Amino acid sequence: MIKAEELALKQREISVSEFFTKNRHLLGFDSPAKAILMAVKECVDNSLDATEEMRVLPDIYVEVKQLSENRLKIIIEDNGPGIVKEQIPRVFAKLLYGSKFHSLSQKRGQQGIGVSAAVLYSQLTTGKPAVITSKIGLKQKAHHYWLHIDTVKNEPEIVKEESFDWGKDHGTKVELELEGKYQKGKQSVDEYLKQVAIVNPHAKIIYINPLNEKVEYHRVTNEMPAEAQEIKPHPYGIELGILIKMLKSTESRTLSSFLQNDFSRISTVTVKEICNKANLDIKLKPEELTLQQSEILYKSIQNTKIIAPPTNCISPIGEELLIKGLKKEINADFYTAVSRSPVVYRGRPFAIEVSCAYGGDLNKETQVRLMRFANRVPLLYQQGACAITEAVQDTNWRPYGLQQSTGSLPYGPLVLVVHMASVWVPFTSESKDAIAHYEEIIKEIKLGLQECGRRLGIFIRKNVKAKEQKEKIDLFTKYIPELANSLSSLTGEKPKILEEELTKILNKNLKDLLRSIDNAEIKEEIKEEMAEKQDNKKEKKKSEVSEPKVPIKKSKKEIQTKLR
Numbered sequence: 001m002i003k004a005e006e007l008a009l010k011q012r013e014i015s016v017s018e019f020f021t022k023n024r025h026l027l028g029f030d031s032p033a034k035a036i037l038m039a040v041k042e043c044v045d046n047s048l049d050a051t052e053e054m055r056v057l058p059d060i061y062v063e064v065k066q067l068s069e070n071r072l073k074i075i076i077e078d079n080g081p082g083i084v085k086e087q088i089p090r091v092f093a094k095l096l097y098g099s100k101f102h103s104l105s106q107k108r109g110q111q112g113i114g115v116s117a118a119v120l121y122s123q124l125t126t127g128k129p130a131v132i133t134s135k136i137g138l139k140q141k142a143h144h145y146w147l148h149i150d151t152v153k154n155e156p157e158i159v160k161e162e163s164f165d166w167g168k169d170h171g172t173k174v175e176l177e178l179e180g181k182y183q184k185g186k187q188s189v190d191e192y193l194k195q196v197a198i199v200n201p202h203a204k205i206i207y208i209n210p211l212n213e214k215v216e217y218h219r220v221t222n223e224m225p226a227e228a229q230e231i232k233p234h235p236y237g238i239e240l241g242i243l244i245k246m247l248k249s250t251e252s253r254t255l256s257s258f259l260q261n262d263f264s265r266i267s268t269v270t271v272k273e274i275c276n277k278a279n280l281d282i283k284l285k286p287e288e289l290t291l292q293q294s295e296i297l298y299k300s301i302q303n304t305k306i307i308a309p310p311t312n313c314i315s316p317i318g319e320e321l322l323i324k325g326l327k328k329e330i331n332a333d334f335y336t337a338v339s340r341s342p343v344v345y346r347g348r349p350f351a352i353e354v355s356c357a358y359g360g361d362l363n364k365e366t367q368v369r370l371m372r373f374a375n376r377v378p379l380l381y382q383q384g385a386c387a388i389t390e391a392v393q394d395t396n397w398r399p400y401g402l403q404q405s406t407g408s409l410p411y412g413p414l415v416l417v418v419h420m421a422s423v424w425v426p427f428t429s430e431s432k433d434a435i436a437h438y439e440e441i442i443k444e445i446k447l448g449l450q451e452c453g454r455r456l457g458i459f460i461r462k463n464v465k466a467k468e469q470k471e472k473i474d475l476f477t478k479y480i481p482e483l484a485n486s487l488s489s490l491t492g493e494k495p496k497i498l499e500e501e502l503t504k505i506l507n508k509n510l511k512d513l514l515r516s517i518d519n520a521e522i523k524e525e526i527k528e529e530m531a532e533k534q535d536n537k538k539e540k541k542k543s544e545v546s547e548p549k550v551p552i553k554k555s556k557k558e559i560q561t562k563l564r
């Protein structure tokens with residue numbers, strides 16, 4: 001029988017690096033194809049965050065090189081602020097290390113795992129160190145590091161370091177050699193960068209794939225996104241254990257100053273209301289509150305009406321830029337976008353944006369193409385597990401002119417973009433592939449989808465009606481000669497004159513139709529048809545022998561009245 005003492009000898013602490021070494025699938029590195037995407041994604045996300053914090057327009061270079069059948073090298077270079085020498089090893093070779101975890105403002109990264117997870121995967125599959133180059137200023141030298149991760153201690157190992165003169169003013173370059181599989185498609189590096197370009201219209205991205213194909217995504221605006229301000233936690237967004245921890249670690253000397261200084265939206269009046277409900281003295285020292293008093297205080301906070309947190313901590317893309325981003329990458333007939341006003345879930349502000357592109361080169365026979373984004377980052381995997389997908393499937397798209405089976409995505413030539421901007425996106429896992437199913441979030445997404453759908457429905461109905469009207473006019477055109485002959489026998493007028501009058505009425509209807517429609521393709525078709533008819537008419541006049549004018553028995557006005 002094994003004794004407790006023997007079991008105790010086997011028990012030891014496990015570092016976070018060691019844990020993810022055995023569970024790398026939790027970070028998204030669960031297949032060769034996805035691994036290469038995740039590595040590029042984490043580096044590009046960091047580059048975009050860094051340039052936006054510096055308030056410079058992002059210039060990002062991405063290259064994926066094929067070294068052998070299952071081994072690739074990725075190179076990502078940006079023009080961000082760079083990283084100070086002492087921090088480079090920790091930022092890239094220590095998991096759960098970063099500046100974003102405790103910050104309540106919109107960022108792409110959240111956990112301090114991403115780029116170091118890519119370094120860990122590279123180390124596990126090839127044994128090669130990550131090569132990092134960073135420069136923080138024009139007069140500074142660039143620092144060059146070769147890094148490994150000590151997975152037992154979760155600490156960086158510096159294989160080699162040096163300084164040299166780099167041609168860039170500032171920026172960071174990451175080189176990783178890893179095991180992976182390059183492929184094109186909906187879940188590829190190519191698709192990820194294309195979608196990044198749509199929701200980051202201020203960024204310029206140059207991409208070279210393993211086939212040596214170069215793609216440039218040019219920026220369509222020189223305006224930086226609004227800077228997201230950091231806010232303090234909102235009382236509705238904390239739990240009892242967090243409140244107790246905050247009470248113990250606060251620098252405030254009284255309960256009153258603690259509530260006002262450590263939380264957002266709590267005024268002196270609100271403090272008095274909370275403390276009166278909890279029967280606590282506002283001059284109490286926070287660290288001296290007992291567990292029972294802390295619990296009473298927590299319940300009082302939840303039962304007190306407190307203003308929603310400020311929304312300047314998030315930076316939505318905006319309707320105009322969403323449409324510009326879509327137009328840049330997708331050829332369609334109709335574009336629209338909806339930016340919902342920010343709302344709150346669990347004390348955390350978030351905003352939902354929805355845009356769509358319809359018609360044009362898009363496939364009419366397949367399901368709608370859904371693009372999901374969180375804080376301007378594409379979500380390419382786990383579509384079925386995402387709150388965005390649920391909201392799209394639960395929305396009835398039939399009134400908006402699309403076909404749909406119950407509980408599925410609609411069918412039609414449509415690209416649908418849904419973006420969630422928040423200080424803390426509730427992902428379902430560490431790989432950040434899907435958004436959790438909070439009712440408040442799903443409700444906001446559906447409201448945005450419905451508004452977008454109404455605009456789409458108006459466009460579809462208008463242009464479908466135009467197509468039907470044009471078909472009627474085309475049919476009528478074929479019978480003009482026969483109708484003119486019949487009317488001639490009734491009115492005694494010459495068939496040729498009647499035919500001309502009918503053609504004028506028809507042309508007037510075509511011009512009215514042209515003014516009423518939005519579809520550029522139909523418009524162009526009608527214009528070409530009218531021009532062709534005009535040319536035919538001129539040719540006919542040239543070829544015909546001029547006939548002597550015969551007095552018209554009845555006025556044109558009388559003929560038009562009869563025709564109508």
